[in-house]
Amino acid sequence: MRPMKFDFQDFLLKLKRSLGGLKLKLNSGDKTTHMTMEKRRAIAGYVFISPFLIGLIFFFLYPFLQSVIFSFNSIQIGAQGYEMTGVGFENYRRAFLVHPTFSRVLVESIIQMITDVPLIIIFSFFAANLINQKFRGRAVARAIFFLPVIMTSGIILAVENNDLLLGIMSGAIQPDTAAGAVRALELRTLLMETRMDPRFVRYIIDAVDRLYEIVKASGVQILIFLAGLQTISPSLYEASTMEGATGWENFWKITFPMISPLILVNTVYTVIYSFTNPNNPVMEIIKNTAFAESRFGFSSAIAWIYFLVILGILGILIGVISRWVFYHD
Amino acid sequence: MKAISLAKAGQALETREQRANWRHAVFFQAKKILWVTVRTILVVGICFLILYPLAAKLSVSVMAERDLYDITVCYVPKHFTWENYRVVWKHMGFPGTFFNSLWLSLTTGILQVIACTLVGYGFARFDFPLKKFLFGMVIVMLVVPPQTIMVPLFLRFRFFDIFGIIKLFSGSTVNLIDTFWPFILTSGTGTGLRNGLYIYMMRQFFRGSPKELEESAYVDGAGPYKTFYYIMLPIAVPMMVTIFLFSFVWQWTDTFYTTLFLEKLTTLPTVLSSLAVSINYQEFGPMATMSPAYASMLNNTGSVLVILPLIAIYLVAQRYFVESIERSGIIG
Incomplete structure (x- = not known):
């Protein structure tokens, strides 16, 4: 059939x-x-x-x-194939109006992504600059920096995220860790005293609290930035230092423009990765609808809504970022 | 140290110009030392942040349950035991499950490396009609969430057929669910898990490699296939190792495709995801519930068993990995 x-x-x-x-x-x-x-x-x-x-x-x-x-049909599976009956836009209507959690989870995961992407980009850029310098033990440091690429993927990440014990333990030892040292209340009051926008302050504090999660999500991005940093010809720096530019100026006038195409690449990668990660709650809804509830048509409709949302967000991001990206050739 | 010796040298200096130079040198050295200190703290701090959860997992996995409730036990267990490993080993179905995962990851890894290297080279070096459109499809494949094509893909392998030929001869379609065939077919054709990324990486790598080598091979009369096999393939080894590492690791920990295509056949990620529940059911019976701390302990032990082989592979492949980045594999 x-x-x-x-x-x-x-x-x-x-x-x-x-x-x-x-x-x-x-x-x-x-x-x-x-x-x-x-x-x-x-x-x-x-x-x-x-x-x-x-x-x-x-x-x-x-x-x-x-x-x-499929997304416009309702599907019944039999032993020798499957049958479809057309339902028009019913599946799409249902996704927004009937499904109890879909719209909320969708919006939440978009907000989560928007908060995470700048943090991940900034951190990975910073980390790539750090391990691009020459120092003793650089090879070891690099090996460790890339470790999240292999260690925190798929099931390991899922187990870690839901893990009770690790959460309690890291909470208990927080004062000794890098994250814990700045987690203390002083930072909060210090930042509040500077009379910056409280929303901005909250964002920074939130970032510091979730430092480990940001580090975990930055492996591939560090790799891409590092590769980019190594393609910048040293003669550019030599020439500008001869002319009297400081390290700070070199960074903003050479490193930053040369690396800007990769900021675009990394942003796109981060967005795609955070949306298509199987641990993403929307992804879980899509999968459960199909296999736990056997509503294949409905699941396809949700997946398509999700895909179109991703496409829209990527389009906006690419449009905004590529305005100030500098291309060498 | 250098700053101090410079300061001593400075006292011997006479002229004003020499003094200014000396002051400048001291300032420069001090700045450098300060930066080195800050950098060391940052690098060590981030390394600690990355290694800490692994260390915590290891330490929890060799503790006895009562150590968890003992406030004086922090990282070093008081009652060192392999008991957790014994329980997890049994319930995760080692070594059978382990070998299932190993064969699956090896097969998909090797097939994906072969397919993506060929395809990447084709896109990097040849001009053919529809090339732009086809490469665009590689990018589209990256963006489309696998969930979008999940249902049709599942049905395709559940009722597998090649243009109705199989049905013609055997009278029914083939059920490929619970076999490795869905993985073999998608990996061998460069459409498996995150293959768009690998094709993209390979293409960038070949685009960045010098053309002269190939041209000289052409001049010597070698065709495109011979040139690829004898000249380009050896160059691409570090990149191929990198892609193999990625695909092996991501397949090893993947729960999406394994739960989609496999039902009875167990792999490490699928058993790990329900480890605590199944141990609870089999050891304590359907009515009892074990303590959440104990469940978490078992989960961590299971994670260690899944991670350890990956770390072994990473240590071997790591050298190639960094080398392929330094040869600007991704940027080209």
């Missing part, structure tokens, strides 16, 4: 036709001698990406389009 079937023959035909068109275009040019070479290169290119081409069609595009259709 599969009413929707992807017409593969038709797709191949179209692909062939479009390739044929391109071939004609190439033929009409004068460079007939280069053509065979170009064509051979193009075929080799397709050979290299052929695994991806197959995967893209069968395990990505096809399910992707199918999930759009």
Whole structure:
């Protein structure tokens, strides 16, 4: 029972036709001698990406389009396949108006993401600068800084987040730790005395309290920034120091603009990672709706709402940040 | 130390100019020492922050339950015991579960490295029709949450068929759930867990590597495939190790795809996620509940068992890992 079937023959035909068109275009040019070479290169290119081409069609595009259709249907699974009955926008209406927690959890996870992203970017940029300098034990420090990439993923992170004992223990020893030293009330009063915006002060204090979580989420970003820092040619710094620039000026006039494309990359990565992390509460709702409650159509609808929200936020972020990104070439 | 010796040297200086130079040097040294101190504190502090939870897990895992309630016990257990490990080992189904996870992560890791290296090279060095569109799809794959395509993907593997051929011969579709096939198929075609990222990394790496090597191979008469195999593949080893490390680790700890495609077949992340509940049920019976502190202790012990193999791999692969970054793998 599969009413929707992807017409593969038709797709191949179209692909062939479009390739044929391109071939004609190439033929009409004068460079007939280069053509065979170009064509051979193009075929080799397709050979290299052929695994991806197959995967893209069968395990990505096809399910992707199918999930759009699912989201407008109600699905019953039988022994030999599944049946769909069209329900229009009912699933979408239900997600916002009937589901008890979806809208709240969605908004919460967006707010959480907006608070986290700047902190993660700033911390990872800072950390990358730190371990880019030359000092004894740098190799060890680097190895430890990247450790969160492997140590805090998937199930380990989930267990750690829900762990009672570790929470109590770290609470008990907080005064000795880096986070605990500044956690004390003095910081709060000190910052309040500076007459900064209380909201800003609260943000800073919150960041200090959650320092470990930020460190945990920064592994890959540190890596990307570090790689970027190492591509900046030392001759730039030499030249500007010769002209009398200070380290501070060097940082703002050379390091910062040169690294700015990576700030964009890292922001996008952080947003995607925080949204598509299986521990994200929205992700849990989507999965539970599908497999615990067997409402596949409804689950697809929620997933699509979520995807569109991510797309919207990414669009806004990219639009804002790329205004002041500096491109070398 | 240097500042002091400079200060001594300064006393011997006579002229005003020399004195100014000396003062400048002392100031410079003092500033440097101050910065080195601050930097050391920061680096050590962050390292501590990262290592602390691991140390805490290790220390909890060898404690007896009564140590948890003893206020004088902080990190060093009074009643050292392997009992936690024995219980967890039994209930996590070691070594069977461990080998399930190992084979799964190894298979997907190797397949993903092969697929992503090939695809990344194709995107980096060749021009072909629809290239921009196809590379755009790599980026789209990164952005789409796996949950969006989860249901159709599950149904696809539950009722697996290739253009109706299998159904034609055997009369029914194949159920691939609870086998490794969904992982093999998606990994081998570069559409597995976070494969968009790996393809992107590989492409950036090949774009950043010098073209001269390939050109000289072409001049010597090698075709694109031979050139790739003999010239580019050896260069790409550090990057391949990095991607293998990523894919192995992320598969090892992944609960999303393992719970989606596997039901009876257990892997480490799936048993760890329900470890405390299942121990409670089997050791204390369905009506009893164990103390939350004990449950947490078992969870931490389980986490240690999951993390230890990863740390072993990380220590081996770490060298390549940093090297591939230094060769600007990601930026290109």
